[in-house]
Amino acid sequence: xxxxxxxxxxxxxxxxxxxxxxxxxxxxxxxxxxxxxxxxxxxxxxxxxxxxxxxxxxxxxxxxxxxxxxxxxxxxxxxxxxxxxxxxxxxxxxxxxx
DNA sequence: TGTCCGCGGGTGT
DNA sequence: ACACCCGCGGACA
Numbered sequence: 001x002x003x004x005x006x007x008x009x010x011x012x013x014x015x016x017x018x019x020x021x022x023x024x025x026x027x028x029x030x031x032x033x034x035x036x037x038x039x040x041x042x043x044x045x046x047x048x049x050x051x052x053x054x055x056x057x058x059x060x061x062x063x064x065x066x067x068x069x070x071x072x073x074x075x076x077x078x079x080x081x082x083x084x085x086x087x088x089x090x091x092x093x094x095x096x097x098x
Numbered sequence: 099t100g101t102c103c104g105c106g107g108g109t110g111t
Numbered sequence: 112a113c114a115c116c117c118g119c120g121g122a123c124a
Contacts, residue, residue, distance in 0.1 A: 028119090038107090
């Protein structure tokens with residue numbers, strides 16, 4: 001399942017799980033960790049997403065902390081995730097009206 | 099709220 | 112092989 005780049009099994013599991021998060025919705029790092037059967041690996045999940053090799057195809061901004069805060073993005077703490085999510089939600093709302 | 103420690107996995111040396 | 116790093120989480124004060 002991979003002629004692409006050198007990614008570990010773990011990475012693939014994390015990235016795959018992340019792509020299943022619907023547009024405009026969010027999941028926690030813990031959710032991803034549980035999803036791939038490693039509920040304790042939340043920090044590793046964070047690292048995997050940070051090193052996200054395909055930012056355009058993998059909505060890593062939909063993964064936030066389980067306490068509702070946004071965590072980091074692009075290697076720092078910014079409001080980028082918040083903005084992207086607000087955009088997605090507004091898009092979803094618009095789509096529903098069509 | 100703010101700190102502190104445990105956790106699994108990746109990367110550099 | 113080893114040490115150090117991390118976009119977290121849960122407990123506790």
